[in-house]
Amino acid sequence: MSVAIERREPRVAPARSEQWAPALAGALALVLVAVAAKLVLDAAEGHRPLVPTSPDIASWLRGVGQRLEYRDLLILLLVFTGAYAGLLALARALSKRAALVLIGALHAIIFAGPILLSTDVFSYIAYARMGVEHGLNPYVHGPIAIYHDPVYRYVGQDWKHVATAYGPLYTLLSYPLAPLGLRGALWGMKLEALLASAATLWLVWRCARARQLDPVIAIVAVGANPLYVIYGLGGAHNDLIMLAAMMAAVSLTLGGRDAAAAASVVAGALVKVTVAALLPFMLLARRARHARAQLLGAAVALGLGAVMAVAAFGAHGLDLIAALNRDAAFVSSDSFPTEIAHLFGKPGVFPVDHDLLKAALVVIVAHLLWRTWRGFDWIAAAGWTLLAIAVTSTWLLAWYILWPLPLAAVTRDRRLLVATLAVQAMFIVHQTAPLLAPVS
Template structure:
């Protein structure tokens, strides 16, 4: 397509790229609008086939290049590193040459992989068969598809156990356009992590807590936050939050999960060097992280005052404080959450990691979505989750590929605001329909004989 006369000119011209962005934002807006309309029908009591609908919505995304992020190309290159005998936790994709690294974001060319051994070993296996970056990217998209399939299988079961309408939960999570666009479209490996974490919780609710703890470790072998599902597993093992029994349950489930994580690293021969690279995502100062916002503010003020050394130290201190606060909150949730609030505890714990951690991307908010959706959310929380989903779906084109490009950023921002504003206004009607009372006919006077 890039070699065609018309499309080639459009790709290289600013006007052509802006037209493409306008069509992209409009398409995302239509998808978000359709999702809201389906949600209104679900809350009115209808039961559409949501999984089939999500499948149809996903089909156009299966074979296209990655959307909104170039991470999938990094996954392909990191798998190639494993296949070529390099340690992906010691070197970056720059150790390779050729087509395999052409689409990798230059920011990540020299950085080691911050992911667990499971996706890297999988990428290495596929790279032994082919070094075609497109095929490798599709292989990693398959992992995201598997993750969404696991979410679709587990969400109705978890919702039923938590006394939440499974149709509503499926609409809010599985059909969510943010999940489909950032999951299948961008092919992020976070989706497999979420699917495995949900599977661990679902199995724990059926009494198979040992298997659940193993799968929690496998989830952490994709990305470390997936292991936080042990909070829910421990709550299932000791339903009443008595500290001694809960500590014993946490210790037992945690040991099994850690052993599972270590075993995955040993079996795949990838190892645990990724733990030293967990700070790599923190190279991006995301505005979604509260710690980043506070740290950047302190850094800017002290830098303005000429205290450069103190400015750098303040940034690190704020990030460390954010992580300590998140860990403290997770500890409290682990010890005090009953089985009735297990899903909510995991959701809040994951949200704390996102907001208080050193960095946060828009798709990170998917981590907590399944668990909060089944935690008996009230209208305010449902509205908040729907609003965040709408914004992060339509604002997806505002990714790192636009950095430094003032006109595209301003144009895309204006398009996003124009698309999001009317949809957010429709959220007010996103609640169960109230049927007006049917007027009863007036009694007829009795006619005497």
């Protein structure tokens, strides 16, 4: 009798979990969709600075939601994050179709709404209009040079005097949107972000399958991620284009097309230079017996990019290191170095701290390169590097913590995914001070 019970128990437990897990996962997916819809409808009512002042592209959504208050945003963000965490734990119970419907719905909802939580997209448009409409070099002048242009009033206060730090390929990609007018350009930027996200997720799926990981878990980890959906997609950030190029490089490498993979990394770096961090890991990877092909692919892409940049923008188009150094000197209150400085009783980050952080990053990258040389998964090593860059940066924005996420979703080193999500969770927790002590 007891033997019979022992035999029966293992069967009953999975059967029960099989019953409730898909239902619970479905409920959590519905929560994500409902929260995204509420966020967009409330944001359509407008409220600076959560919804930056913008040309009116979401007026057709007005009259349903309530004006988005900071407190509401934080509550929605926390609920979204909680539902995402639960869904990720239950992602095995989600079918491929359910995952795709969920991610498609989230993307469609965010695409339909106004720009969320960032004015960066107006800087992108301003740089494009500087080049196309005003004949000015965006690598030399800041948007202040076109203060009479309609986009100028929407550019973030901190960026009005700052020349572009984005790569020449991205700047040229944005040029065709400039003549479309402000609303047209804004929809164009949103569409670019949407397509880049779709490409990233498709590539994440392919890479996960190629590495014999569950592709449903991988795309849910990325495509339903709160920072990815609300900040990345909601703000139409060009980081999504960089991520698409990055994942194209990973996919091409897994397919044995090393030259094209290296060229894809270079193309990504010509959008946003951070992704160049992948290249040394690709070259060092033990499986990259075709390092010569990679070097050739990178050199050809870099040469073409350099010619294109110089032709379009002069020598300034290549001076991305100076732009990076400039941005690296900025300090944001959400950065971990600032938080650590406060923990040790310092008022903030000092120049010497910048040097210490750079030294720490060099040590981490050197260790990861050595590990890759010894056979460690180069994709994981590159992901750890991107995470280390975000954590040691004194200028940390939500979409910077997205950089390692697609790599974390397609590597067997699950510590990377856990660490990336933990860092994201800490970032979100740090945002919640106004919820605990509202200023009114």
